[in-house]
Amino acid sequence: MRAGQGIFPEWRRLLGAGLVAPLMAACLGLASPGHARAASEPTPTSAAIRTPDFDESVRWYRDTLGFRLIGSQSLVPGRKAVLEKSGFLLEINETDHVLPQDPDATAAVRATGAPVISLIVPDVDKEVARLSEMGVDILQPPEDQLEDSYRVAQIRDNGRHRIELREPLDDPARFNPMGR
Incomplete structure (x- = not known):
């Protein structure tokens, strides 16, 4: 090559x-040199x-x-x-x-112990309801965390990966659907 x-x-x-x-x-x-990153950037x-x-x-x-x-x-x-x-x-x-199977895990498939990714969503409760209707495994229902600054839930992808869904609660400006 x-x-x-x-x-x-x-x-x-x-x-x-x-x-x-x-x-x-x-x-x-x-x-980069000469570029000070703003804390909120x-x-x-x-x-x-x-x-x-x-x-x-x-x-x-x-x-x-x-x-x-x-x-x-x-x-x-x-x-x-x-x-x-x-x-x-x-x-x-x-x-x-494949990852080792654990008979005590959801659907007999061991999900990763910690989330592999964390996605910001505008409304965790609505996203969890939508995903639940699609048959996605909900590993942790929505709850407020991090001193009530985020509403958080965890799901499992089609395999064994844990995904965290987060909704900023304290400042709506922290959610930017474009990620910028």
Whole structure:
């Protein structure tokens, strides 16, 4: 494989425009020299998950949570897809093994112990009701947390990943559906 051949077209364009380093710095929460980050300035976020059910996971995040597929790629160890929602990037990697089963867990599948991603939503109660009607496993019903500054719930994706849904309570301006 030649250098750069495995990079998604959008990343190749960003790389050519010299935007990857500032984007990576932003993802890591690092301000560039001479740029002081305001405390309220949001930073891009990302996460990666591994799943043996690649096609189903991509479909689930797209159809259930509203992510859009940016690109996918077949690699020697498996496939990879990058999805986006409100500025949040999610990389889904195919793996050929599953997490250990726990008979005491919901539907006999052990969910991750801690959330792998946390998504800001405008109304946690409405989102949980919508997802519950779709048959999504609700691991923690909505409740106020973090000194009543967020309403929080947790769900499980189509596999074993715990997802936290958060609604800012103390300042409605903290919710920005564009993630910017």
